Amino acid sequence: MRNANTLLGAAGLATFLALGEAVPRLGLVSADYFPPPSRIAGALGDELGDGAFWSALGDTLTGWVIGLAIASGAGILCGLLITAVPFLRQATSSTIEFLRPIPSVALIPLAVLLYGTELRSVLLLVVYASFWQVLVQVLYGVQDVDPVADETARSYGLGTWARVRHVMWPTALPYVMTGIRLAAAVALVLAITAELVIGAPGIGSLIAVAQASQAVPHMYALITVTGVLGLLINLGARAVERRALAWHQSVRGETVL
Amino acid sequence: MKALTRQVLFAVGLPAVLLGLWWAASDGSTDPFWPPLRTILRTFPSVWTGERLRSDVVPSVLRLAGGYALAGLVGVGLGTLIGSYRGVRAFCEPVLEFLRAVPPPVLVPVIMLFAGIGDTMKIVVIASGCVWPVLLNTVEGVRAVDSVMLETARSYHLRGVGRLRHLVLPSASPQIVAGLRQALSIGIILMVISEMFAANNGIGFTVVQFQRSFAIPDMWTGILLLGLLGFLLSVAFHFAERRVLGWYHGLRASTRRS
Amino acid sequence: MLDIRGLRKTYQGSGRQVEAVRDLTFTVKAGELVCLVGPSGCGKTTLLKCMGGLLTPTSGEVLLDGVPVTGPPPGMAIVFQEYGRSLFPWMRVAANVELPLKEKGLPKAKRRELVTDALRSVGLPDAADAYPWQLSGGMQQRVAIARALAYEPQVLLMDEPFAAVDAQTRADLEDLVRVLWQERGITVLFVTHDIDEAVYLGERVIVLSASPTVVQDELHIDLPDERDQLHTRVSPRFTELRTHVYEQIQAAKRAARADASTSAAAPDGDGRPAG
Numbered sequence: 001m002r003n004a005n006t007l008l009g010a011a012g013l014a015t016f017l018a019l020g021e022a023v024p025r026l027g028l029v030s031a032d033y034f035p036p037p038s039r040i041a042g043a044l045g046d047e048l049g050d051g052a053f054w055s056a057l058g059d060t061l062t063g064w065v066i067g068l069a070i071a072s073g074a075g076i077l078c079g080l081l082i083t084a085v086p087f088l089r090q091a092t093s094s095t096i097e098f099l100r101p102i103p104s105v106a107l108i109p110l111a112v113l114l115y116g117t118e119l120r121s122v123l124l125l126v127v128y129a130s131f132w133q134v135l136v137q138v139l140y141g142v143q144d145v146d147p148v149a150d151e152t153a154r155s156y157g158l159g160t161w162a163r164v165r166h167v168m169w170p171t172a173l174p175y176v177m178t179g180i181r182l183a184a185a186v187a188l189v190l191a192i193t194a195e196l197v198i199g200a201p202g203i204g205s206l207i208a209v210a211q212a213s214q215a216v217p218h219m220y221a222l223i224t225v226t227g228v229l230g231l232l233i234n235l236g237a238r239a240v241e242r243r244a245l246a247w248h249q250s251v252r253g254e255t256v257l
Numbered sequence: 258m259k260a261l262t263r264q265v266l267f268a269v270g271l272p273a274v275l276l277g278l279w280w281a282a283s284d285g286s287t288d289p290f291w292p293p294l295r296t297i298l299r300t301f302p303s304v305w306t307g308e309r310l311r312s313d314v315v316p317s318v319l320r321l322a323g324g325y326a327l328a329g330l331v332g333v334g335l336g337t338l339i340g341s342y343r344g345v346r347a348f349c350e351p352v353l354e355f356l357r358a359v360p361p362p363v364l365v366p367v368i369m370l371f372a373g374i375g376d377t378m379k380i381v382v383i384a385s386g387c388v389w390p391v392l393l394n395t396v397e398g399v400r401a402v403d404s405v406m407l408e409t410a411r412s413y414h415l416r417g418v419g420r421l422r423h424l425v426l427p428s429a430s431p432q433i434v435a436g437l438r439q440a441l442s443i444g445i446i447l448m449v450i451s452e453m454f455a456a457n458n459g460i461g462f463t464v465v466q467f468q469r470s471f472a473i474p475d476m477w478t479g480i481l482l483l484g485l486l487g488f489l490l491s492v493a494f495h496f497a498e499r500r501v502l503g504w505y506h507g508l509r510a511s512t513r514r515s
Numbered sequence: 516m517l518d519i520r521g522l523r524k525t526y527q528g529s530g531r532q533v534e535a536v537r538d539l540t541f542t543v544k545a546g547e548l549v550c551l552v553g554p555s556g557c558g559k560t561t562l563l564k565c566m567g568g569l570l571t572p573t574s575g576e577v578l579l580d581g582v583p584v585t586g587p588p589p590g591m592a593i594v595f596q597e598y599g600r601s602l603f604p605w606m607r608v609a610a611n612v613e614l615p616l617k618e619k620g621l622p623k624a625k626r627r628e629l630v631t632d633a634l635r636s637v638g639l640p641d642a643a644d645a646y647p648w649q650l651s652g653g654m655q656q657r658v659a660i661a662r663a664l665a666y667e668p669q670v671l672l673m674d675e676p677f678a679a680v681d682a683q684t685r686a687d688l689e690d691l692v693r694v695l696w697q698e699r700g701i702t703v704l705f706v707t708h709d710i711d712e713a714v715y716l717g718e719r720v721i722v723l724s725a726s727p728t729v730v731q732d733e734l735h736i737d738l739p740d741e742r743d744q745l746h747t748r749v750s751p752r753f754t755e756l757r758t759h760v761y762e763q764i765q766a767a768k769r770a771a772r773a774d775a776s777t778s779a780a781a782p783d784g785d786g787r788p789a790g
Contacts, residue, residue: 109480143408413614
């Protein structure tokens, strides 16, 4: 069964590539706009042999990892703080509901003004967007704490900090992992968006340059790279999540971006 | 009554404090990038009412609506098809996983090649970014229809359109709605990006124009407007969801009680 | 009415065959209320799904009024054990009952009449506008029964319908089934693992063996037509009958154990469905 599915999937991928190859070659779409995968692969080869590509990849990943780390740390910290103090939980909920849906890209003009094309521009967007993912999941997670467990802890005289450490944190951990996984995907999107729109160095700005110089196959090649990057981040985050939480069967709704 | 007052106080308390802090901290600010909140709020009506409402805000919202609706139709339609057949699902899965992983904003330059820089481009960009969460969630939802419900439907001769309308789609609707919620935030982002990239009107375009011409208070009003738009759309979505998925929330609450 | 002839069903497990039903032959006459009872895991559900046209038997056939069943036949309704998963939670009670009638293409007035009548028959005339999940488990199963009644079947198949409700509700629902059967003259085939329930309800009880299933025994229940929970269950005849059925089921279990221990030497013969 599993093998059959893998085979079918491989066939699907092959069909996708073959269609991509056939459509421009048959002249259904101009190859200027839609180069066949073989030409994209050639362009990808060029890129991989180019030092500029690798330093751009490094820039993108730097922005991604720093942004994700800040957002995760801040999200977890704020989440635990808010939930440990009942007063804060009530006081912040409306603010969170208001701030969260604000599209992070609205901050682009501000980022440009303040930091130009520096890394900090990228970080501003990445952190803003991914922070909410983590925070909201932490809050969900703590809501999930079994009241009986919490009352048991209280009845044995555990203090606030001990309850956070031994009751809330273990319950919330699966949610935190989900939050970080979602934040990882969002952080990549925002890092590349910032580079693309603002021009901060990275894969995104290479795409903008390729577009401006009409290097269409290179543009497609770079876009493929972003897709592969996204895929790897997804798979990696899922693997980490599974390993860390093999004991926990979690079925939850997810929100991205 | 007292509880209600308390709730209202909690809801408006912190936002009021934050706004007050912003107001106080920025009042008399001479830093050109951080104009006083007083100035921003005073500028807001003159910037966004009247002519700009018609020439920028409305077109942006219409593009968003168009692209979002298109993504919803295509996503639910294709998702139902793919989710209904195990073979089709296995066939499409790797390709879909890859396409979903591509950060949507990089589609802007590609779609510009095909569709120029007009409204079509923006609608297609929004649709092609929003379609993935809807599609993949629909596939999951359709796949997970309960086996007993499917057998019930078979034994009562429910098939074809009736089966789709009364069983498959309602049963998948919680997931479909979750996908639509994700798609909404992606849609707003793509609306802004596509207008920042290439446009001659729209909120995103205008905000960038303000920034480039150093009309800083105007730029701030644009940021506020985008925030407000995001917030209002999410509130509207919330109400729509409460309506459509009332049964689902009730069901969940009743299983949690027992 | 309902003829089961030489029914056999094997499943293709991972690399091996599992025989769930070996050889079943029995008949249900029109208007009869027959209970099928057997040890747990005896392939009752497989049998019922074959009869309902939801599963295709490996060999043998099911005839309804002389016509072979190849898919769900129009004159048959099934009441499932899992009422919570059989009623559609996004539809109100009345819509749930009405849906199959809509698909049948009945006119609106007729549909409304059937729905009202069916809900009244199961004692839920006021629940039409509730959602199923707002009702108790027993009430939900009543709705599922109402849906089956409104469908106006000749044959009603019930798959352990009361296994998931509490004891008192269960007694009420059993009486409801007796009443509906008497009032409406439907043929009812009631699958259960509860011996008392089988004897209390049935005109006839068919005892099934453990899987791979064959008919272990068949007996006529010569209790009076008017039964009630209080008197019927303490009558000497009831006790005799239930003892008899109980012994038959124990015999079936012993046979299954003996079968398992002899075939334990053979690697692939434990006769249980995998996973």
